[in-house]
Amino acid sequence: MNVSMWKKALQVIPAVEKDEWDALDIISKWLIASRAAVLIMTFISAALAGLFAWRDGGFAFLPWLAMTLGLIFSHAANNLLNDYTDFVRGVDQDNYFRTMYGPQPIAHGLLTRRQLLTYAAVTGLIALAFGLILVAARSWDLNILLLIAAGAFFVLFYTWPLKYIAMGEIAVLLVWGPLMIGGGYYVLTGAWDWNVVWASLPYVLGVTTVIFGKHIDKIAVDRAKKIYTLPVVLGERISRYTVIAMMVASYLLVIALILTRYFTPVMAVVLLALPALRQVFPAFLQPKPETRPADFPEGQGGWPLYFAPLAFVNNRSFGGYFMLGLLADILLHTFLPEFWVSLQVN
Numbered sequence: 001m002n003v004s005m006w007k008k009a010l011q012v013i014p015a016v017e018k019d020e021w022d023a024l025d026i027i028s029k030w031l032i033a034s035r036a037a038v039l040i041m042t043f044i045s046a047a048l049a050g051l052f053a054w055r056d057g058g059f060a061f062l063p064w065l066a067m068t069l070g071l072i073f074s075h076a077a078n079n080l081l082n083d084y085t086d087f088v089r090g091v092d093q094d095n096y097f098r099t100m101y102g103p104q105p106i107a108h109g110l111l112t113r114r115q116l117l118t119y120a121a122v123t124g125l126i127a128l129a130f131g132l133i134l135v136a137a138r139s140w141d142l143n144i145l146l147l148i149a150a151g152a153f154f155v156l157f158y159t160w161p162l163k164y165i166a167m168g169e170i171a172v173l174l175v176w177g178p179l180m181i182g183g184g185y186y187v188l189t190g191a192w193d194w195n196v197v198w199a200s201l202p203y204v205l206g207v208t209t210v211i212f213g214k215h216i217d218k219i220a221v222d223r224a225k226k227i228y229t230l231p232v233v234l235g236e237r238i239s240r241y242t243v244i245a246m247m248v249a250s251y252l253l254v255i256a257l258i259l260t261r262y263f264t265p266v267m268a269v270v271l272l273a274l275p276a277l278r279q280v281f282p283a284f285l286q287p288k289p290e291t292r293p294a295d296f297p298e299g300q301g302g303w304p305l306y307f308a309p310l311a312f313v314n315n316r317s318f319g320g321y322f323m324l325g326l327l328a329d330i331l332l333h334t335f336l337p338e339f340w341v342s343l344q345v346n
Contacts, residue, residue, distance in 0.1 A: 002028050009036050013102035021103075021110045033083075033105045033119055034076035041207050042075040043068065044319050045176050048203060048326065049184025052196045055330045058189030063137060067187050070130030071151075071180055073123050078155045080120035084113065085159040091225050124155065134187055141190075147183040151175070169230045172211045177204035199257055202250040202270070203322050206315035209243045213307035216240060217288065240284045243307070247277055247314055254322070266332065269325040276317035280310040 002025055008014050009031035016024070016032065024032075046068035053059045086092040087106045105111040111119070131148040138144055154162075154175050162171050181200035186192050215222065215229040216239045223232050231239035254270050257263045284307065292303040302309055 006031060010040075011037055013037050016103055016110070018109055029110075030076075030119060030123075032103060033080060033111065033116070034123065035079045035102065036076065038079070039072050039075055041176065041210070041315075041319075042071050042180065044203065044323065045180040045200075045207075046071050046184055047323060048200060049181045049188065049196075051323070051326050051330055052181070052185050052193075052199065053188035055326075055333060056189060056193075058185075058191075060188065063134060063188055066130045066133050066137075067184055070127050070134070071184070073127035073130065074151055074155055077120050077124040077127055078158055080116060080123060081155065082159040084116050084120060088113070089160065091227065127155075128152075138187070138190065143192075144187055147179065147186070150179055150183075154179075163229060164227050166228050166230045166233045169208060169212055169215065173204060173208045176207045177201055195262055198253075199262060202253045202257075203315075203319050205246040205250045205253075206311075206318050209246050209311040210308055210315055212239065212243050212246070213309075213311035214305065216243070216307045217305050236287060240287075240307070243311060244281065244284050247281075247311075247318075250318055251277075263325075264329050264332065266328045267322075267325040269328070270318060270321045273314070273317040273321045276314045280314050283307070283310050
């Protein structure tokens, strides 16, 4: 066991050499290979689904835990399949961009193709097992089976062909919002609520900015590899402005949900994330620098990625305050209902 490596792999994508890799335990290897540091975005979506269910009196811890673990393992399986697919299609070979900011298990000789497929298969089966537990607990609800099937579709086909035909970013928007949060709410409460889907969008737009930023960073190499992500199709400038629009829209949606009385004004706590937006906003107004800025980190989530880490900084701040505000809103609704009603905008 290497608990320090577990902690590190959950915070960044560690760069490891082959001899160091060989000395690691299986959990450390899995955390690094599955890029566990980015799984926090899935955990937050699952947490939001749980909070919305709690708000409406439908939360239960064990079903929520099974759902959360199922979603996290699904995301991890997708990351593993992403690396496998991109390698066998020749995308991650010959010092491609992907190998420069974190270990690509096959390209760096850490895992064979068969080993990586085994990691992906076991991870996917664990995710499926949690899903089937939830289906059984809900008397084999067909709608939950359909949600699992939709999730499996995106796990299997996000990397190819969706990412290649400008559908990758849209898939992220659909998966982390309607599927994870809206679907998670359904799993916990047995009811579909479009208000929950709309209320999830402020956070989900932030998640989408991260993948959008990553694809802007890779726009030249993706174009050369004939991977037509949305930034490749739209162009770098329009893509940067699209990210800015999504960041601003997150705040506007929260304000709209307060004005429509779905949220109380306590959700205005998200405005405390504005310094993070102000920090990254100027960078998105200009093209990516040709060389790494002196004050910009290198490797492990830094350069040569540029817009993706900046978008992550904004999303992490906004997402944290969004969860804090939602939790406060729920506590008021649960324990001080009269005061909660009095806070709603008339």
